[in-house]
Amino acid sequence: MRKLLPFLLLSCLFGCHSEPSVEIEDTSTLETSTKTMVRDEVHISMLDTTQALFTNLFHDEFQDKPDMLFFGPEQERWSITVPSQDSIRILGGDPMISFFYEITLHRGDSLRIAIDTLQVTADKTLQYPMFELLHASKSWAELNFNYLLYKKNLSTDAYGFQAKGQRLGLGRDSDLILANGLFLLDSLAGQGQVSRSFYNKRSRKLQLDHAREKIYAAQNQQAELSLEDFSVNLNEDAWASDKDYLTYLRTVVLFKYFRGERRVKNARQFDWVADQASFLTPKLRLALLDSYLKSIYFVEKSQFKSYLEKLQAIDSNKIYTPKWESLVAEKAATQELAKVSRGQEDRMQPLLGDEARTFAEALAAEKGKVILVDFWASWCVPCRKEMPAVQTLQEKLGKNNLAVVRISIDKKLEAWKRAAKMEGIEQEEHNYIITNWESSELYQRYQIKTIPRYLLFDSEGHLLEDDAPRPSDTELLDLIRRHI
Numbered sequence: 001m002r003k004l005l006p007f008l009l010l011s012c013l014f015g016c017h018s019e020p021s022v023e024i025e026d027t028s029t030l031e032t033s034t035k036t037m038v039r040d041e042v043h044i045s046m047l048d049t050t051q052a053l054f055t056n057l058f059h060d061e062f063q064d065k066p067d068m069l070f071f072g073p074e075q076e077r078w079s080i081t082v083p084s085q086d087s088i089r090i091l092g093g094d095p096m097i098s099f100f101y102e103i104t105l106h107r108g109d110s111l112r113i114a115i116d117t118l119q120v121t122a123d124k125t126l127q128y129p130m131f132e133l134l135h136a137s138k139s140w141a142e143l144n145f146n147y148l149l150y151k152k153n154l155s156t157d158a159y160g161f162q163a164k165g166q167r168l169g170l171g172r173d174s175d176l177i178l179a180n181g182l183f184l185l186d187s188l189a190g191q192g193q194v195s196r197s198f199y200n201k202r203s204r205k206l207q208l209d210h211a212r213e214k215i216y217a218a219q220n221q222q223a224e225l226s227l228e229d230f231s232v233n234l235n236e237d238a239w240a241s242d243k244d245y246l247t248y249l250r251t252v253v254l255f256k257y258f259r260g261e262r263r264v265k266n267a268r269q270f271d272w273v274a275d276q277a278s279f280l281t282p283k284l285r286l287a288l289l290d291s292y293l294k295s296i297y298f299v300e301k302s303q304f305k306s307y308l309e310k311l312q313a314i315d316s317n318k319i320y321t322p323k324w325e326s327l328v329a330e331k332a333a334t335q336e337l338a339k340v341s342r343g344q345e346d347r348m349q350p351l352l353g354d355e356a357r358t359f360a361e362a363l364a365a366e367k368g369k370v371i372l373v374d375f376w377a378s379w380c381v382p383c384r385k386e387m388p389a390v391q392t393l394q395e396k397l398g399k400n401n402l403a404v405v406r407i408s409i410d411k412k413l414e415a416w417k418r419a420a421k422m423e424g425i426e427q428e429e430h431n432y433i434i435t436n437w438e439s440s441e442l443y444q445r446y447q448i449k450t451i452p453r454y455l456l457f458d459s460e461g462h463l464l465e466d467d468a469p470r471p472s473d474t475e476l477l478d479l480i481r482r483h484i
Contacts, residue, residue: 006338006408009395012325013087013451020456022358022363027190033084038443039108040083040084040105040107041081041082041083041084041090041107041108042081042082042084042105042106042109042110043077043079043080043081043082043111044079044080044081044082044090044105044109044110044111044112044113045078045080045110045112046072046078046079046110046112046113046114047076047112047113047114047380048114048115048130050073051069051071051072051075051115051127052070052071052072052074052127053069053070053072053113053115053127053129054068054069054070054092054296054381055068055069055070055071055091055092055129056068056069056090056091056092056093056422057069057082057088057089057091058088058089059084059088059418060086061294062260062297063415064298064329065379066091066379067378067379067415067418067419067422068379068381068384069082069090069382070384070385071113071468072380074385075388076388077388078133078346079229080422081422082418082422083418083422084105084106084107085107086106086107087104087107088104088105089102089103089104089105090103090105091441092100092129094126097124097126097159097161098122098150098153098192099120099126099128100112100146101128101129101146101358102146103131103143104263105131105133106411107133108135109133109134109136110133110134110135111131111133111134112131112132112134113129113131113132114129114132115127115128115129116130116147117131118148118150118151118303119154120154120161121161126146126312128150129147130144130389131143131144131390133363139193139194140193140197141188141194141199141270142193142194142195145184145194145198145202148184148188149181149184150422152180152181152183152184153176153177153180153194153396156176156180157173158172158173158176158177158180159171159172160172160173160241162200170444174213174214174476175210176208176212176216177207177209177210178210179208180211181209182203182206183420184207184267184316185203186204186374186461187200187319202271202363204239204244205244207230207231208232208244208245208247208248209233210230210252211227211232211248212232212248214228214230215227215251215255216251216254218255219254219255219259222259222260223405225255225257225448227252227255232248233385233462234249234279234280235279235281235284236284237281237283237284240251240283240284240286240287241287243291246287246288246291248293249280249284249288250269250291250292251362252270252279252287253269253273253278254269255323256278256279257276257278257320258271258272261339264299265291265302266292266299267300267307268296268477269292269294270283270293270296270307270310271290273285273289273292274289274310274314279286283439286314286315286319287320288448289310289315289320290311290320291313291316293307293311293320293472294322304377306344308321308324308328310322318341324457325449347434347435347436348362348407348430348432348434349432349433349435350429350430350432351416351417351420351426351428351431351432351433352426352427352428352429352431357406357432359442362405362430362432363405363457364461365429365430365462366403366405366430367398367459367460367461369398369402369403369460369478370401370402370403370456370458370459370483370484371403371405371456371457372390372393372402372403372404372405372454372455372456372457372468372471372480373401373403373404373405373406373407373454373456373457374390374404374405374407374450374452374454375407375451375452375453375454375455376384376406376408376409376451377408377409377447377451378408378410378415378416378418378419379410380411380451380452382424382451382470383451384419384470385453385472386470386471387423387425389470389471389472390404390471391424392471393471393476393477396477397481397484399414400478400481401484402484403430404428404430404431405430405432406425406428406430406431407432407433407434407442408420408431408432408434409431409433409434409437409451413433416433419436446466452470453467454467454468454469454470454476455467455468456468456479456480458483459483459484464479464483465479
């Protein structure tokens with residue numbers, strides 16, 4: 001996780017170089033029984049409109065770049081409806097100060113978020129989100145256990161922070177962190193604030209995190225360590241789908257069989273587990289191979305195809321391979337669409353309708369208006385943050401004076417469609433994706449190597465600015481007004 005979070009947070013912040021969701025039928029006017037309709041969406045809102053929140057949003061386990069979720073006065077956004085037919089995951093934090101939060105939402109959920117300002121050190125604070133899930137069986141304490149434990153660890157100095165908020169190499173007390181977590185769980189359970197299943201799962205996670213941290217320390221110091229000292233079994237088939245348990249097993253494999261080595265590639269670990277006898281049961285061995293394949297997919301992409309074939313040969317009962325085969329089929333369909341577009345000048349697929357257009361045709365359709373062209377992507381934070389400002393521009397100037405042509409460079413069609421719906425632009429006529437982006441004439445002509453990027457054309461279709469100010473900048477409003 002220490003490697004995952006910095007990548008997620010930093011790449012999302014700087015990487016653009018690249019209400020009700022449950023309807024209950026009113027029984028006051030009906031004689032029939034109450035009916036509940038769950039919508040294919042999740043509703044998320046902020047309770048305090050003076051606060052801001054920026055975080056990562058994942059829709060599936062194969063996302064290499066998360067969607068962005070942001071609220072606050074700057075964008076005048078305090079609620080959003082996210083399309084979802086299954087579940088989504090909100091994930092954020094800062095590993096440098098041991099700050100981490102996560103919540104999984106399911107289709108039909110309605111989430112409210114409050115912010116608590118915590119004093120980490122004398123000169124550093126953080127904004128910790130607290131969650132309230134409407135119409136849900138989970139208690140507030142279960143939803144916010146990470147928050148409660150973080151406060152407990154701060155109050156007992158378990159993290160060993162220095163004055164400037166830096167984490168000491170030897171200051172973090174993993175034994176105290178475990179003790180705090182177990183104490184908090186026992187206290188909440190005694191008050192009836194957490195369920196037995198939550199208690200069991202969370203205590204297991206605390207034990208796993210503690211054991212993994214001890215193994216990391218022994219590995220770094222090249223010290224001896226007995227795995228039997230931990231209250232964690234290595235042959236719990238019932239936990240084969242538990243990501244924390246699989247992460248622990250991966251740590252054990254590195255410690256037992258690759259001790260002293262650094263940066264052991266996932267493909268090499270896959271091969272070892274696949275070919276050698278080890279402590280793993282057949283069920284856990286297969287689950288671990290699937291976990292390695294996922295890492296190969298993200299960080300060793302060139303080897304993914306051959307290792308998928310290896311997993312297919314081992315997974316005779318097709319427990320894990322169907323999801324990978326579906327992913328491969330989806331990517332093939334996207335590549336086929338790009339292949340069809342290749343060689344056709346700037347063919348852009350609209351979200352509304354089936355007929356593709358060239359860039360020139362899109363401009364011609366709005367002749368007589370000033371046209372703002374917005375190049376964006378679902379994963380681009382600044383792009384998404386500017387979208388409310390585009391809407392404000394059109395409201396001020398009128399759609400008869402200003403037309404907006406949006407061109408997404410997303411590689412995944414579903415990510416583009418989902419982001420368009422979240423931003424409320426799914427019904428716009430000029431909302432396109434260009435599937436042959438990097439080989440397109442449009443890319444070469446305007447040298448669009450970073451996003452967001454805005455082009456501005458006059459009412460006759462002549463280029464006014466090939467790198468126009470951002471919509472939130474009043475300079476763009478003044479520039480457009482001069483040409484209406």
